[in-house]
Amino acid sequence: MSTKIVVKQTIGIYTLFLLTISCLTISCKSKNNNYIVYYNRVNEIDSIYRIAHQPEEAIKQYRKLFRKYNPKNQDNNEEYETYIKLSDQHQKNFGGKKSLYKLIPLIAPYEGSYGSYFGLFKKYGIDSSEVKQRIADWKKGLNKQLVDSFSIAFIRDQAEGRRNVQLMENNDRINAGLIKWTFENHGYPSVQKIGLIGNDGVFMPMHALFSHMIDAKEYSYFKAKMLEYVKSGDCIPKDYANMVDRHNLQIDKLEMPYGSYPSYSTVIDTMKVNRNRKKIGLRPLKRSSKINKKL
DSSP states (O other): OOHHHHHHHHHHHHHHHHHHHHHHHHHHHHHHOOHHHHHHHHHHHHHHHHTSOOHHHHHHHHHHHHHHSOOOOOTTTOHHHHHHHHHHHTTOOOOHHHHHHHHHHHHTTSTTOGGGGHHHHHHTTOOHHHHHHHHHHHHHTSOHHHHHHHHHHHHHHTGGGGOOHHHHHHHHHHHHHHHHHHHHHHOOOOHHHHOSBOGGGOBOOHHHHHTTOTTSTTHHHHHHHHHHHHHHTSSOHHHHHHHHHHHHHHTSOOOOSSOOOTTTSOOSOHHHHHHHHHHHTOOOHHHHHHHHHHO
């Protein structure tokens, strides 16, 4: 065997080894990262941008964060979108097309808002027809079984305006069973699995469905599993907090740990609530209230 062939084989084996190690490293990072750390870091960086008015520092910190975590794009934060737009405004490298392609599935669930992004995509060589096609492909990739099931579940949830108590309780039991089955077989039904708009235009915001699980026999199971899904990045902290707060208020007659319903009940210990909020990745109450008023 010639020296050239041996060298080529050695290089090939070494390259394959590096690729394998790289893939395993990325996989381990994605699997082991706690997204509560991510959410809190996003909140800190958002303050660097909006309160300290240091957009270039915010860009730098976002870039570091997104190297470690696959980005989300939460309501009231839109952190990945903010990072890209700020970078574009300040002529900073954000990854161009590659990063914009990563943004598309994050905005895909929010039908009707695509038009506002077309100018940015076009600037980097992605025309509106390509964006629409990629969103259409994203929709095709949703879990059809779960979309069908949860479309029915949300219709069932609102049957007769929830005025028929016996029917409401029976429907909530059926939906609790569906949620438990979904957790055990498919994980959390996030917007990246089922979208926000189901069959026949049914709106499917998970927090609304979970707010009716507060008296379910499976509540303790849901509470524990949803916290796991907050850590994995599948369930947004706000949805978990809404369910737990409502259970405490309406079922246990206790104080809210996360202060998700400030108009419903007066939060007595704000410092305690803010500590609890940070434990699941939520902004402090005052900061959250200011941002919500601006929206």
